[in-house]
Amino acid sequence: KSVITGAILSGIIAQLLLAYYSAQFICFTLLMTIYFTGFNTLEACLPSLVTKHAPLEQKGTAMGVYSSFQFLGIFVGGISSGLFYQHFGTTGIFYLNACTGIVWLRVLYSFNPLSYYGSRGISTKSVNPEISEGKA
Numbered sequence: 001k002s003v004i005t006g007a008i009l010s011g012i013i014a015q016l017l018l019a020y021y022s023a024q025f026i027c028f029t030l031l032m033t034i035y036f037t038g039f040n041t042l043e044a045c046l047p048s049l050v051t052k053h054a055p056l057e058q059k060g061t062a063m064g065v066y067s068s069f070q071f072l073g074i075f076v077g078g079i080s081s082g083l084f085y086q087h088f089g090t091t092g093i094f095y096l097n098a099c100t101g102i103v104w105l106r107v108l109y110s111f112n113p114l115s116y117y118g119s120r121g122i123s124t125k126s127v128n129p130e131i132s133e134g135k136a
Contacts (some may be wrong), residue, residue: 004045005108010038012101019094 014035021027047066054062084092 001108001111003041004049005105007038007041007045008101008105008108010034011042012098012105014038015094015098015101019091019098022090022094 014031
């Protein structure tokens with residue numbers, strides 16, 4: 001939860017600062033690096049969290065639902081960003097992204113922490129006994 005929170009916070013901070021400093025190339029490059037570091041962290045953490053939390057027999061369904069919402073988010077994000085750009089310019093998009101991150105952070109804090117962080121029902125022992133015993 002702390003890694004996801006940190007990634008969301010880095011995105012919010014980068015977006016708010018981009019609203020003011022996006023015209024300066026060095027600041028823009030640095031802030032976009034910060035933003036995409038958080039974004040890429042989320043891209044790796046969220047599917048992992050879904051598969052760890054889903055029951056073994058429903059992991060495929062859970063990932064299908066996750067992917068569907070991911071594509072729906074891309075669609076809605078593209079439309080809303082286009083509308084905000086039309087009415088509020090680039091600064092409006094940065095504020096919209098920051099507000100979305102703040103809402104996401106609020107929703108994240110309403111969740112109870114997971115009590116289990118491993119993949120359920122999957123053996124960690126190797127099929128090859130020599131590897132399991134450390135002989136390989």
